[in-house]
Amino acid sequence: MTAFIQHLASEKRHSPRTCDSYQRDLQRLAIWLVEQGNPEWRNVSGYDLRRYVANLSRAGLSGRSIARHLSAIRRFYQYLLRERLATDNPALDIRAPKSSRRLPGVADVDQLNSLLDAVPGDPLEVRDRCMFELMYSSGLRLAELASLDIDAVDCHGGEARVVGKGGKTRLLPVGRKALEAIAQWLPIRAALAPEAEPALFVSRRGDRISHRSIQARLSRWGVVKGADQKLHPHMLRHSFASHMLESSGDLRAVQELLGHADIATTQVYTHLDFQHLARVYDQSHPRARRRKSRDYNEQNAGQEGTT
Template sequence: MSMIAASPLPSEVQRYLEHVRVEKRLASRTHTLYTLDLEKLAQFASGVNVPLLQLQPAHIRRFVAQMHGAGRSSRGIALILSGWRGFFTWAARQGLVSSNPVQGVRGPKAPKPLPKALGVDDAVRLADFHAAGADPWLEARDAAMVELLYGCGLRVGELVGLDRTPGSDAAREGRGWIDLEAGEAHVLGKGGKRRSLPLGAAARQALDAWLPLRGSAGGPALFVGQRGTRLSAQSVWKRLRQRSGQAGLTTPVHPHMLRHSFASHLLQSSGDLRAVQELLGHANITTTQVYTRLDFQHLAKVYDAAHPRARKKPAG
């Protein structure tokens, strides 16, 4: 069975490919990719019965939609468009076209990556971890930080901005405070928006253990370093990364991962998106809705692992 030879590329495309090979000294692999992308463009043009040099932006957008519908990634489409744009830029300099039909055409946006959240078992393992033989002062402080990050969904800036007690506005240095008597944490979030969060039993217990060791020296900050100054966000990142390794977690944990875990696990248990939005301090619920994708992933894994119909092979 003989193979059908591919149609030769238009002469202007061959000239362009020779130009970039010689003038730009493209690597062989890059030159091959340019060739394949322009072959694809020529095929598209042939499919709509339009000469290559008479393509319009509407044609290019149509081609992009076809590639996207066929499963081509956003990044792959962006690279193809870049190659096409380069060809038409050269063609314009040669006087072959009056305008670049690819200019201003953008590929589909890449989906935002899902926030990284720990599994429930790993999150609880980290929260329950106690380092044997560690400095009791450091151990109590770090345990309390983990409980507030995971138990309240705080941002790291909100955590380090907490003061030990309500105090007066004049006396407070931070952007929030702990009210143990009321069982609440008051924080100043993004956009200067204040919110109050309930302290769970584990967080209250951790704070009850930390505050006597923290003492009254060093100002009103809830979390301080060993020199008595308010703890920085960078220090929290470092301590949390170290603690997660000591707890045996394979993934290094950062503060925002615990916030994501708080939201994801709360949504899995309650299904109450509005409540999670309020607790996180999101101004727009669409920001919170990303956690429904995490929740769906969790449910899909449970289904695939447990449901008989998920394991049933289709009849052949």
């Protein structure tokens, strides 16, 4: 298992976060196998893995989480086959149970505008607003924002060069408000960061800001500035995608901006858009309100008969 994780990190160039995820999933399987009296990888069968999937399901894992476990196991056995440490891949035909797809949370346009227009109270809040403006302006992932270097943003051209999943680079437009926020942040950053620090966003100590700090600062910003719901980085990305799709209707363009390899991943936002349309329909169309009107009329008729 250790050799496999090293293989992912060195040969496949997976991120430390991805490697940690694979290791946790495989360790969980290894512990379960030992408990079942089957400590050898080469002796694991498809039947064993079906029992393991059932065990994960009983433990409350979603279909998506179980699918991630199975993906890690399949990749691990591909490696074992390459190293001649196994004779087959028992996970090939195992599928995770389907679960309902949870739609991402999206913030209201007016509320986001109000939150991002709030006046920063100190230098670190200037940085915070800049981070959140850029995340919403360009649909950045948390990891993409944290890894952004100062030379990756072209303020004159209004674009940012972002390294996404799998080390893929994409060029994204940066909106006017985000550019203004960057211009306000750069003088403060210069006073905090040493000259050799490449990161665009730095902590109070002058080093690259961590993922956890960004999450905590966004949550704090929402509380201090009066948000109606808890804010988190992925909500800003989801809001970017949903608002872009509502305005443009161009699913392919939104896919490119988000850096999704598969358009099916982007299509979840069409469901969000439909939900919005359905709510408007239910509230506005006279035939959609028929039941409420009928119940009201029946109630009145009953009262008139009593009178």
